[in-house]
Amino acid sequence: MSLTNGLIRIGEKILVPVAGNGGDEKALLLAGELAKANKAYVEALYVIEVDHALPLDVELAQETARAERLLRDLERLGREMKCPLEATMLQARDAGPAVVRAAVEGKCNMIVLHMAYKRQFGAFTLGQSIPYILENAPCQVLLCRDAMGAEAGNGSA
Numbered sequence: 001m002s003l004t005n006g007l008i009r010i011g012e013k014i015l016v017p018v019a020g021n022g023g024d025e026k027a028l029l030l031a032g033e034l035a036k037a038n039k040a041y042v043e044a045l046y047v048i049e050v051d052h053a054l055p056l057d058v059e060l061a062q063e064t065a066r067a068e069r070l071l072r073d074l075e076r077l078g079r080e081m082k083c084p085l086e087a088t089m090l091q092a093r094d095a096g097p098a099v100v101r102a103a104v105e106g107k108c109n110m111i112v113l114h115m116a117y118k119r120q121f122g123a124f125t126l127g128q129s130i131p132y133i134l135e136n137a138p139c140q141v142l143l144c145r146d147a148m149g150a151e152a153g154n155g156s157a
Contacts, residue, residue: 007140010039015043016100017133020070022116023146027081028074032083033111044074046089048099056091064089096132103137110140119147120135126145 008014014031018024024044031042044065050056068122071087078085103111111133118125126134134141 006104007142008034008038008040008110012038013106014040014042015045015097015099015103015106016042017047017095018050018070018074018110019046019095019130020066021116021143023116024070025077027114028077028113029081030142031110032078032085033077034110034112035083036081038047040109041084041086041121042078043102043108044071044085044087045076045102046071046087046093046097047095049095050091050093052093056093057140058091060091062074072118085151093131094132096129096136098127099133100136100138108139110142111137112142112144114144115145115148 014035015028016024016031018027028042028044029035032041035042048060048063048067050058052062067089071089075085075087078087090098091100099111102108113133115126115130118127130143134143
């Protein structure tokens with residue numbers, strides 16, 4: 001069975017949470033290949049996490065500008081790959097629940113996550129958002145983790 005066979009079907013949507021680290025392109029390239037092979041669509045989602053001490057709709061100009069630059073770059077990559085791609089951003093308290101909610105509301109059929117190989121207190125860790133997404137996602141989740149020792153930032157989602 002090929003990687004694309006049976007994972008996603010024509011017209012379905014793949015959600016790719018992005019965080020502005022070195023793994024975003026890797027996840028988008030993987031999702032793009034799946035989408036192209038199966039005539040599916042990709043949505044890149046940037047979640048701006050808002051501290052609980054601030055109102056959820058607070059204007060975070062610096063973070064918004066960073067997200068807009070990243071999403072523009074990913075849209076360009078989507079065009080280069082000839083892959084239908086929509087790029088969106090939203091503000092939320094925590095990325096994990098926001099990604100799951102976006103997958104539900106967008107009727108996504110798959111989430112493609114990237115993460116760096118991370119250790120905390122000497123032990124391998126998935127962080128906070130990835131376990132939440134793995135446990136609560138209503139669809140397939142494809143996790144692409146960097147090799148041990150790879151330099152790729154802090155992970156996605």
